[in-house]
Amino acid sequence: MPRLVSHPDEVIVLKRRFGQGAAKIDRYIALDGYAAAQKAIAQGKDAMPGWIIDTMKASGLRGRGGAGFPTGMKWSFVPKTSAKPKYVLVNGDESEPGTCKDHMLFREDPHAVIEGTIIAGLAIGAKTGFIYLRGEYRTLLNIMEHAVADAYARGFLGKNIFGSGLGFDIITQTGAGAYEVGEESALMESLEGKRGVPRIRPPFPAVVGLYGGPTIINNAETIANVPHILLMGGEAYCQLGSERNGGTRLFSISGHVERPGVYELPMGYPLRKAIYEVAGGILGGKELKAVVPGGASCPVLRADEIDIGLDFDQLAKCGSMLGSGGIVVLDETVSIVEFALRTIKFYQHESCGWCIPCREGTDWIKKTLTRVYEGGGAKKDIETVQYVAENMMGRTFCPFGDAAAMPTLGFVKKFRKEFEDYIEGKKAGTPLMTEEHILVGAGH
Amino acid sequence: MADVTITVDGKKITAPAGTLLIEVCKTAGIEIPAFCYYPGLSLQAACRMCVVRQEKVPKLQTACTTQIAEGQVFFTDTPEVVQARKATLQLLLGNHPLDCPVCDAGGECELQDMTFKYGAADSFYAEPKNHREEQKWSPVVYFDRPRCILCYRCVRVCGEGMDVFALAVENRGSSSIIVPNVPAQLAPDNLAQLDCEQCGMCIDICPVGALTSGTYRYKTRPWEMNHVATVCTHCGDGCKTTLGVRSTSDGSQIVRGDNRDKSGINGDFLCNKGRYAFDFANNSERITQPLVRQPNGELKPVSWEEALTYVGTKFAELLNTHGGRSFGVIGGNRLTNEEAYLLQKFARSVLHTNNIDHHRTADYAAFAQSLAGTAGRGASLRDTLIAKAVLLVGGDPTNQNPATAWNLRSNVRHNGARLYIANITEIKLRRQARAFLHVAEYGYGALAEYLAGDDSTSSSVTPDSAALASFRDALRSEESLLILIGNELRGAELKRLIDFGLTIPGAKFALLADYANSRGAADMGLLPDLLPGYTHIGPIDTADPASRIALEYHSPTSPGLDLLEIFDAATVGNLSALYVAGANPVARYDVDPATLKNTFIVVQDMFLTETAVLADVVLPAANLYEKSGCVSNSYGDLQQVKKAADRAGVRSDFEMIVRIADKMGADVRKLVPFGPGSNSEGISADMGQTRGAESGEADRHAVWLTANNLEPRLSPFDPSAMLDEIQRLVPGYKLLRLQLLSGNDQHLSPAAVPIRDDAGLVQISNRRDLVLPANDTLFTSGSLTRYSASLNDLQQNQLRQPIIQIDNKTVVD
Known part of the structure; x- marks a missing residue:
């Protein structure tokens, strides 16, 4: 369970109600809850959708799931009229290793997710929203279901929400524990009761999505931002962040730091400060070795590369990604060979198997790195791993292949010397995996 | 769609907008390799072999899902594209057994051909391949799991094409595996198996040697056979079938039936009889002397x-x-x-x-005479694939005329054809039907009269008069109609139905029979x-x-x-x-x-x-x-x-x-x-x-x-x-x-030539017994049945299948 943490540098928007019992609907209402939805409805039926979308565009909010697509623009792609029902789908399948922000949201402020979903529905003219939680988040599902039931009881959901004459329903759903289902089209497949494999695009979900209807799919954090943005105004929210990266963001800082946890920092906040000040520095005063800046799929940064701002564009420029904001800090004791193996084991285990490069590529990288890790490696194995990873990049059906290949490439390119030394018997760091770990693989 | 012009490898090609690039290239003689793509089945983009470079697009694109638009520029043979394909093959071959010399598909394997072309011969993995035991799914379908490259063709042809859905993918990632619909726990001998129509389409469509035929496997090498395209002897659909023939000491023997020649009226399709039931010819009871x-x-x-x-x-x-x-x-x-x-x-x-x-x-005598004096009213099997509306009265094409059933399913799936079915039993094709009318026993004659406008027969057709009325209204609103008639309709009632059909200007007819000729x-x-x-x-x-x-x-x-x-x-x-x-x-x-x-x-x-x-x-x-x-x-x-x-x-x-x-x-x-x-x-x-x-x-x-x-x-x-x-x-x-x-x-x-003395039909309905439908199933073929080992095996296999009943009320959790 992530602890509640705080730091003076935080700019609090999303975390405003954390630790205040806002999972209870009365408490949520007392903390301005459901005011944003009513503010939207007060714009009048005709003006409302345009007003919401304009506000969202002005906020500069970009998708918090990892791809960083502008939310307002995404919503504007949904056709005004549609023969099939439109849907809002909230992606709470938070599975990226190192990321636990949605977990905090569902636990501390579930109504913000519900209210954001309602507003998104009002913006695009949907009558139904789905909140999809990661399969392992059973306890959080209970919280969400209670919150939804409370919202129904108050008339915030149902046939006539807030007395407006408009109807909106929310259905909660969980997965069965598949990372791949966090990919939006696989999420729809899963929600429809099918195998969790991604869909061919085009058509894009905004046109043909869930059950064939136009659908917007947003990360839970993105959606939870919506009520706040409507209340404070798009421009005000935008100014909290850096250029082209509006607002604040929840960063899950984990690994070898003194105070791990979920921090809300403005977009563009310096990574070095985030590690050394916000999270309290390296655990036990050891040396920093590397940082994974945005969840397991983001290429690793060496200790000398952390003077950089945490936003989509700056991280892209230095060859990594902001991803889902999961910052994993590794100190000098970590064996990069082991860390690379752990990472690829996760992806090998989670690959849906749909396309050849990902299914076979993750498997061969895992097998090869396992042998290297166990001491049976040869120098050409580094070449093999790099070759396979390079040939997965950009060749797979969905971004998962890149997500598996990118960190692998990062490790073997940036820490090649460490791999070579390892193969020659000069092992850096302290291996932590037991034999059982190796056999079964991480993530089981 | 309007024609657009695209450039592929510097060559200008004009084709209708929205056509798949892979098809456009095929027509233009540019080969784009693919495992998962198969014309007529849903798109997968899973094998990544068909990747091409599109100008101004950052990533390689799959030709099987790219719909062409004006002015697009593609490159299909650049070093980057070739490397992508080669790498994919290397990944596949990492786990694929290189047992080509003993593989049934050796010599006619798409993976082999592509490896030959792209030269992905290097092997740089030290770890052993994932091995799994071979499985026998039915007397005619075997699955060699390690050879499977997961192109999902079999899954799709079984589900989309056959409407059987007997195959699926189990597990995920590198553990993904194709499984049949009867899991080991439910199978009689604790081995997973197939409960299906045994058509063998999955074998035909498999690009490698993963799915093999129980009647053919390990009997010969493909190049030792002559391949003769002829017509199947079994049902009245007359599918073109390719027979693999090998010399023996007393002639030449058929060792395989398949459908490698897709030019026939059956297109891609062949059923179990066409594929396996040639073996009666080799039965030991055959007489070879007068x-x-x-x-x-x-x-x-x-x-x-x-x-x-x-x-x-x-x-x-x-x-x-x-x-x-x-x-x-x-x-x-x-x-x-x-x-x-x-x-x-x-x-x-x-x-x-x-x-x-x-x-x-x-009753072709009555059929021909009912159409006497008309022209162009006879339907071809090819019409079942393109007709906008089809009425099927009687018959059970799934069992008796499988190619007809395949075509009707394809037509509904691809063209949205409207299929109307009237039958005394709930035949499987009703799942594709826009309207299904459950006709009372002996009700076809009354149905024909009702359709022709005699409302008094309504109660003899079905108690559900509202359904009957809307069925007729729907038919009447059709401008053209393909009317397929089961062979249980004979004599006068056959004539009545045709008389009704002739009132629809564009109606065409076919009477479905049991045997090749x-x-x-x-x-x-x-x-x-x-x-x-x-x-x-x-x-x-x-x-x-x-x-x-x-x-x-x-x-x-x-x-x-x-x-x-x-x-x-x-x-x-x-x-x-x-x-x-x-x-x-x-x-x-x-x-x-x-x-x-x-x-x-x-x-x-x-x-x-x-x-x-x-x-x-x-x-x-x-x-x-x-x-x-x-x-x-x-x-x-x-x-x-x-x-x-x-x-x-x-x-x-x-x-x-x-x-x-x-x-x-x-x-x-x-x-x-x-x-x-x-x-x-x-x-x-x-x-x-x-x-x-x-x-x-x-x-x-x-x-x-x-x-x-x-x-x-x-x-x-x-x-x-x-x-x-x-x-x-x-x-x-x-x-x-x-x-x-x-x-x-x-x-x-x-x-028929119109009858001179206007004496009416030669055969009339009081001679019903003369026309005797054989009522063959998928696993019988008249007197030939007992001499065909494969048909006998399949019948036995069918009897062994567990009856799995799913009670919707109890399946809640």
Whole structure:
């Protein structure tokens, strides 16, 4: 369970109600809850959708799931009229290793997710929203279901929400524990009761999505931002962040730091400060070795590369990604060979198997790195791993292949010397995996 | 869609906007490799082999999902693209067993071909391949799991194409695996297996050797076979099938049936019978020597010469003493058109009798006469793939005419065709139907009347009058309609339904029958009261072209005995001889053998059937896979039958009929117009020796000569001589010779010549039993069933399947 943490540098928007019992609907209402939805409805039926979308565009909010697509623009792609029902789908399948922000949201402020979903529905003219939680988040599902039931009881959901004459329903759903289902089209497949494999695009979900209807799919954090943005105004929210990266963001800082946890920092906040000040520095005063800046799929940064701002564009420029904001800090004791193996084991285990490069590529990288890790490696194995990873990049059906290949490439390119030394018997760091770990693989 | 122009590898190509790039390239002769892409099935983009570079697009694009638009520029053969494909192959081969020398697909494997092209021969993994044990899923489907490359073609063809959904993917990632629908826990012997239609489409469509055929595997190497495209002998759909044939010590044997030639009327499709049930030909009970009954009652093998001389002499003697009226001739549904035509001509012009019939599996006489005087109303099997609206009354195509069912499913899936079904049982095709009408038993006649506007019959069709009314309203709103009729509709009720259909301007019709040439047998005049082409029998009028056949035949001018009457005549001692070619009427019509004890019986067959065991002479016959000619399917689509296999000792029915006529002293040249120029004078009959052919081998020589672009010097055993006459005399058989010989199908639509005396239908409904649908299932094929090991295995397999009932009420969690 992530602890509640705080730091003076935080700019609090999303975390405003954390630790205040806002999972209870009365408490949520007392903390301005459901005011944003009513503010939207007060714009009048005709003006409302345009007003919401304009506000969202002005906020500069970009998708918090990892791809960083502008939310307002995404919503504007949904056709005004549609023969099939439109849907809002909230992606709470938070599975990226190192990321636990949605977990905090569902636990501390579930109504913000519900209210954001309602507003998104009002913006695009949907009558139904789905909140999809990661399969392992059973306890959080209970919280969400209670919150939804409370919202129904108050008339915030149902046939006539807030007395407006408009109807909106929310259905909660969980997965069965598949990372791949966090990919939006696989999420729809899963929600429809099918195998969790991604869909061919085009058509894009905004046109043909869930059950064939136009659908917007947003990360839970993105959606939870919506009520706040409507209340404070798009421009005000935008100014909290850096250029082209509006607002604040929840960063899950984990690994070898003194105070791990979920921090809300403005977009563009310096990574070095985030590690050394916000999270309290390296655990036990050891040396920093590397940082994974945005969840397991983001290429690793060496200790000398952390003077950089945490936003989509700056991280892209230095060859990594902001991803889902999961910052994993590794100190000098970590064996990069082991860390690379752990990472690829996760992806090998989670690959849906749909396309050849990902299914076979993750498997061969895992097998090869396992042998290297166990001491049976040869120098050409580094070449093999790099070759396979390079040939997965950009060749797979969905971004998962890149997500598996990118960190692998990062490790073997940036820490090649460490791999070579390892193969020659000069092992850096302290291996932590037991034999059982190796056999079964991480993530089981 | 409007045409757009794109550039591929510097070449300008114009095609309709939205066409898939992979198809555009195929048409333009640019090869794009793919495993998962398969025309007509849903798109996967899973194998990543078809990647191409598109200008101004950051990532490589899959050609199988790229819909073309104006001005796009693609590169399909750059080093980057080639490397991507090579890398994908390397990844596949990492786990794929390199057992090509012993793999069934070796030599015809897409993975092998692509590896050859892209040279992905390097192996840089030290770890062992993932091994899994091979599984037997059914008597005909085996799955070698390590070879599977997960292209999902089998899953899709089973689900989307067959509407069976017996295959699926289990587990995920590198553990992903194709599994059948009966899991081990539920299977009788704790081994996972398939409960399905056993069509074998999954085997055909598998690009590698993962799915293999139980009847073919490990028997041969592909290059050791000759591949002959011919027509399946089983149901009335007449699918083109490719037979893999290998030489044996006593001829050549079929070792495989598949559908590698997709040019046929069946397109991609072939069912289990076409694929596996050729094996009756190799059954050990097959007779390969003529048998003659001895005074002690035993059937004894004799030489062909002796047997034929005996039959000829005996027939001539009985003809002299008892006359042609005491003869009965029964033909079969699997004879070629040439043979059926020859048989009835032999009966009519040599035996001077109209006592000729066959096991009618559908009432084509009534069908043709109901369409008398119309043109263009006969539907082709190809129409089932494109018709906008289809009405199916009776029948169960899934079981009895599987290619028809496949086409209808495809048409609904791809074109949104509207399918209306009226049936007394809930046939499987109703799942594709826009409307399904559950008709009461014996309700088809009432349905036909109701459709034609007689509301009083409503309650005899179904108690649900509202459903019936909306069914008719929907049909009436259709501008064109393809009406498919099950063979349980006969005589008057068949005519009523067609009369209703004829009120719809664009309606076309087909009557679905059971065997390869059920339609041809009727078209060729194996009927006592109709000459070839449903020509009326009556007084000869030299001015009437309809009298041409009877004039040439010098045949009797009054109708003969039908099949039931022939046996009635035997019962009262009026049948001196019975000549049966390729039929088993004793079993089919439950004839009492005792009634035939004073009749001289000659049977041409492959096996000692219930009919053959009663015979005085049994002549071992070649089957449809062992001869050449042509057949007409239920729809009237004419196709060439090519000789594939050969068996020492047997003769084609064609040759036997000619030789019996010869032994009877008949003028063979009048029976078969062979030799240069038809019916010309002065050419002596030499029974084929002029071209150095041994007797009985003529047929094979004709095939050889045709293959070598030489004109066959016709012999009396060459069926193409008969085809000339069919073309000349049979109404509706104005066929295109080149089309036929090219192996293409052509649609013929012989509708009866309008009847002169307006006497109404020749066959009327009080003779229902005469038309006897065989009601074959997917795992039976008339008398051939018991001689086909694969069909027997499949029947047994079907009986073993657990009955899995899913109670929707209890499946909640």
